[in-house]
Amino acid sequence: MNIQRWLKRLSFASMAGMFLILLMGALVTKTESGRGCGDDWPLCNGKFVPAYTIESLIEYSHRFVVGVVGMILLATTILVVLYSKRKDAKWYVGGAMVFTVLQAILGAMAVVWPQSGPVLALHFGFSLLSFAFTMLLYLVYTKFGEAMHLGDGTRLTKGVRIAIWGILIYSYVVVYLGAYVRHSQSTGGCIGWPLCNGQVIPELSGATGIVFMHRVAAAVLGVAILVLFLVVRMQAHTDSAIYRATRLSLVLIILQILSGGFVTLAMGYDIYLLASMLHALLISCLFGILCYLGITSLHAAEGKVQAYAAPRLP
Template sequence: MKLLKGLAVLSTFGMLLVLLGGALVTKTGSGMGCGQSWPLCHGQLIPSSINLELIIELSHRLVSGGVGLFVLALAILSWRRVGHIREVKFLSFLAFFFLLAQGLIGAAAVKWGQSDFVLAMHFGISLVSFSAVLLLTLIIFEIDKKFDADSVYIKKDLRIQFYGLISYVLLVVYTGALVRHTNSSMVCMDWPFCYNRSPFDFSSYGIYQWIQMGHRLAAGMVFIWTIYLFIKVLREYKDDSLMRTGWLIAVILMIVQVALGAFVIITYVHLIVALLHALVISLYVGLLSYFLLLSSRSAKKHKD
């Protein structure tokens, strides 16, 4: 089990690097740093001309490939060692399949180009793979009772809320990625509202304004929903430390995320702030995924 735990931890942190690397490529406009060549750079094993964009893009490819091997090994080993646990086989498949899909979409974008609306799916697909790897890691650490999640029972009404929230959050993540890929980050120079032009401006500039403000509105709804669920958990799960602590962390992450969203505008899309913005939403989705797992188990208990 020591090997499996180590592999799980490495894969989880590796997937975070993949997510941040993808965000870095987008933020720095390095997607074509290797030209229209994949997996090589400009058709060369060792590029003769090296610049910052090439280094960023090539580093992302190398990290993604290396992490892909870790995730594949984790999936195979988990299947063999702990495949008797109900969720393991599905999560093993999900982790590698979506990481592979993310790589193929990236390769297709380099070779043939893709619309901004297709490229915006890239981050969300990576998030699904990261969440699956994180859940596998938590399940592996559950086996020797490092923490007790078996006693948690989530009521049906709250389970429905969790299912709805994570589905909605993935949609919001997509709108955020669309903001990045359409270069709409600074079309609204104010926060939280946009005073640049009429809300009924449907020119090409106006569409970008709608994308930006649509994302802000959608993100605001996630913030409100998270606060509401936190209060609900505090009232209904007074003796459940896992639920209360988990949703306290969720609220903190969401407050930080909203603040970072504002600082992205204030700092004119400072790279570090933008990467932190991507990191925090990744952690938030990972946390929601765990409560999704607990909800699935609770539903099975009720059926039994």
């Protein structure tokens, strides 16, 4: 048996499963199916097979997928601990296990005992961290794993490396605010986009204040990633993993901001659910890439940097 091949396969299955859990969790929230199984857990309304209602099927299928992915992740953990030679892989799979357990506990608590918006928002945040750890684990066994382990020869100043980690941490705050908007049922606080209720700065109270705070936070994140890209392209070669990850982060944050506008404009239409799922998908990808960028930057060589001019378009 080729152990490395199985490590890669199971790591990919764990990553794909965590990504599916994220999307299904967003679907549960957006369709208000969280109470589809009543106050029972792990059963659904006292039954192993739930009644045929849309809400119960969505909620119970989410639970089922979490269980299956949890078993896949457990098998991956055992294989990584026993056979992987990469210490960082063991850290990544350990982190994925910890946050998977935490998000499962929060999910069960939310069913049995009604939770507040801030606590429910953590459920999505823990799921996102689980996905990020499984993504890093999978990348260990791909061609991108070498840069995470030894670097790719890129030199970055200490200030840039600190900025990368600062943006990564701040992006999690933005994600949490977005989850809080959903779980506090504040989505309709701002009508219209990019203006909020027809104003540049609306009255900052209630749902309007929550949504506007999230919009401002997302805009600040977009500016920060843009500035980071402009700095990194002067210090990193265009073929380096760090430059590519920064460029992809810029593309994703632009799409994320636009998808936020799409969500707002789609309210009241059938396409609203699709817009919301797209919004969740993009932020998950962005956070994962920023995590990869952060890990890779740790191995960027210190010292005097060599400026690289960005290639000019013909």
